[in-house]
Amino acid sequence: MDLFEYQGKQLLRTFEVPVPEGRVAATPEEAEEAARGLGGKVAIKAQVQVGGRGKAGGIKLAGSPEEARQRAGEILGMDIKGHRVGRVLVERAGDIAGEYYVSFLVDRSNRDFLGMMSSEGGIDIEEVAARSPDSIARVHIDPLYGFSDFHARTLVFGSGIDAAARKEALAILPKLYDAFVGLDASLVEINPLVLTGEGRVMALDAKVTLDDSAAYRHPNFDELKAAHEVPEQERLAAEKGLNFIKLDGDVGIIGNGAGLVMSTLDVVSNAGGRPANFLDVGGGAGADVLTAALEVITSDAGVRSVLINIFGGITRCDAVAEGILHAFRSFDVTVPVVVRLDGTNAEEGRRMLAESPQDNLIPADTMLGAAEKAVELAKEAK
Amino acid sequence: MAILIDEGTRLVVTGLTGREGRFHAKRNADYGTKVVAGVTPGKGGQEVDGVPVFDTVREAVAETDANTAMVFVPARFAADSVMECADAGIDVIVCITEHIPAMDMARVVPYLHTRPSRDITLIGPNCPGVISPGKANVGIIPGEVCAPGPVGLVSRSGTLTYQIVHELTQRGIGQTTCVGIGGDPIPGSDFIDILGRFEEDPETELVVFVGEIGGDAEERAAAWAEDNMTKPIVAYIAGFTAPPGRRMGHAGAIISGSSGTAQAKKEALEAAGIRVGTNPTEVAQLVQKALG
Known part of the structure; x- marks a missing residue:
């Protein structure tokens, strides 16, 4: 789960990482109240999970509570690259003497942790890496032994941040590492880490990604998740325990296993179609799961045909067929549904479908044939 | 073997x-x-x-x-x-x-x-296990779709592996061992570990390599294979149509920024002289052709 900036900062504060004083607001009035409480000049920052919000007008300064209300009114409700702004963070603003970059992440390539620091902050790190790779210092950290003082020195001196920021940066790095490990994060990125006019170092922004698999040992996980707006169809799917991602095409996809579903999307795309979604019913899905999956897919008015591609292992194709037939009996399935079954009990499943013929239930023998048929039917329905 | x-x-x-x-x-x-x-x-x-x-x-x-x-x-x-x-x-x-x-x-x-x-x-973790057809099966791979033969297979996926194995077996091409290394960001074994074992296994004549979006394990394996593998490899990559920033079912299947795309993996494999099939059926056809 990717956290909002304000959530990430709240969590970092519990690890004693210095962050600017701030409050979150969902209305212009709340923003005014927050600005009054903070006093002085404040920054109003759109809470969206997408880069480049500053350029898009999602960050504005305000010199008074009244101005804060006005600026918040402009930002709230904005659309930034497809993300609607539902909250702003109102933060005390001050002078900035230096901007740096620091992050800790799980390094998949080396199967360890990677710490990175750069003297160039406030811009995308991929851009910095391409333009001035020498400004980035990296350390690999053995998860068994943890973060040592020399790691911090390697980052601070290696990145060449301003001398005035060194002492506090050296003190902040172990705290950030503790937060990274303690939160079960896969990424903690501070961009920028700033040196203020008063000579303090603090996290001006925070991008924190938590590991969903570790949710069970973090009691606040559900509360953090509740702040995220989820599209209606994805919410419905999650309620039914389905792994669903909305895409923008018109061929609905249902399959079992993440790899097979990804492959099915690709095959549909190669056949000239556009997948409407990713939906993985998981391993060992029963009839009820298939019925629920069809219900979720057909709730999207943009879907013109559906492709069900199942390779039975633990999942039994007879149970899949039962679920499909149950869906046809329980609600109005108006779009054509192409079904390809292989693997465990496939013959039985195919026989069940053949014995209950429906005009818009089309069996297919192969994955490629099924994809072509589903694409053709979606085009005909246009 | x-x-x-x-x-x-x-x-x-x-x-x-x-x-x-x-x-x-x-x-x-x-x-x-x-x-x-x-x-x-x-x-x-x-x-x-x-x-x-x-x-x-x-x-x-x-x-x-x-x-x-x-x-x-x-x-x-x-x-x-x-x-x-x-x-x-x-x-x-x-x-x-x-x-x-x-x-x-x-x-x-x-x-x-x-x-x-x-x-x-x-x-593993988060994997379907390992099967050496006709000898032993440890995990959840359905034994019925496999048959003994000369192809080694290594994959990050489960059911997609069954699909490809099924297509091979249907063409009369069996397998020495099929290994599902799993869809997690930190697997116990990666492609290189398993490719090395297939290279040393005298009965394995060709390796099928099934990757997906996320991380750079495929790219690293491609570079390693170019220097260390004498046996032919046929590859498949899933996730060309996956949107960036979304986790596609597996914890490790996510495009972060500009890294981990299927296209980049395909290009890395092809640059290492490895043929990449555009769908599971074509993978089986390429294997059939390579084995002669």
Whole structure:
């Protein structure tokens, strides 16, 4: 789960990482109240999970509570690259003497942790890496032994941040590492880490990604998740325990296993179609799961045909067929549904479908044939 | 020959008394795998389908000479179970469990590699397991779709692997061993570990390599294979239509920024002289052609 900036900062504060004083607001009035409480000049920052919000007008300064209300009114409700702004963070603003970059992440390539620091902050790190790779210092950290003082020195001196920021940066790095490990994060990125006019170092922004698999040992996980707006169809799917991602095409996809579903999307795309979604019913899905999956897919008015591609292992194709037939009996399935079954009990499943013929239930023998048929039917329905 | 598991495999299953563990251990035993022990703390002395259950892996190894482990315990206990298996002297550990926190795997993997004078192989987690057709099956891969033969297969996926194996078997092309390394960001074994074993296995003539979006394991494997593999490789990559920033089912299947795309992986493989099929059927056709 990717956290909002304000959530990430709240969590970092519990690890004693210095962050600017701030409050979150969902209305212009709340923003005014927050600005009054903070006093002085404040920054109003759109809470969206997408880069480049500053350029898009999602960050504005305000010199008074009244101005804060006005600026918040402009930002709230904005659309930034497809993300609607539902909250702003109102933060005390001050002078900035230096901007740096620091992050800790799980390094998949080396199967360890990677710490990175750069003297160039406030811009995308991929851009910095391409333009001035020498400004980035990296350390690999053995998860068994943890973060040592020399790691911090390697980052601070290696990145060449301003001398005035060194002492506090050296003190902040172990705290950030503790937060990274303690939160079960896969990424903690501070961009920028700033040196203020008063000579303090603090996290001006925070991008924190938590590991969903570790949710069970973090009691606040559900509360953090509740702040995220989820599209209606994805919410419905999650309620039914389905792994669903909305895409923008018109061929609905249902399959079992993440790899097979990804492959099915690709095959549909190669056949000239556009997948409407990713939906993985998981391993060992029963009839009820298939019925629920069809219900979720057909709730999207943009879907013109559906492709069900199942390779039975633990999942039994007879149970899949039962679920499909149950869906046809329980609600109005108006779009054509192409079904390809292989693997465990496939013959039985195919026989069940053949014995209950429906005009818009089309069996297919192969994955490629099924994809072509589903694409053709979606085009005909246009 | 085969890699990792064969007729000599003596399997201990942690979590044997659970519903899933029992179901799949039974299927593995029915396939011909020697399932010699189960482990569930507090249930030592019981039997499950004729297999003795012990309280600790150490005890199971001492009593039954188990040499391979399958971990089937829930996610919050699985990392610990893998380390227990390693500590008890097991050198091949297959972890099926999904949703183990990445922080836990980040500690387990170096733990295994720092055991003195041991060569421990962990397959998984979040994987379908390993099958050497006709010899042994450890995990949840349906044995019916496989057949003995000259192709080695390594994959990050489960059902997609069954699809490709099915297409091979239908064409009369069997497999030495099929290895599912799993869809997690920190796997116990990556492509390179398994490719190396196939290169050394005298019966494996060709390797099928099934990757997906996320991370750079495919790119690293492509570069490694160019320098170290003499056997032909046919590859497949899933996820060309996956949007960036979204986790596609597997914890590790995510495009972060501009890295981890299917296109980049395909290009890296092709630059290393590896043929990449555009769909599972074409992969099987390429294998058929390469084997002659």
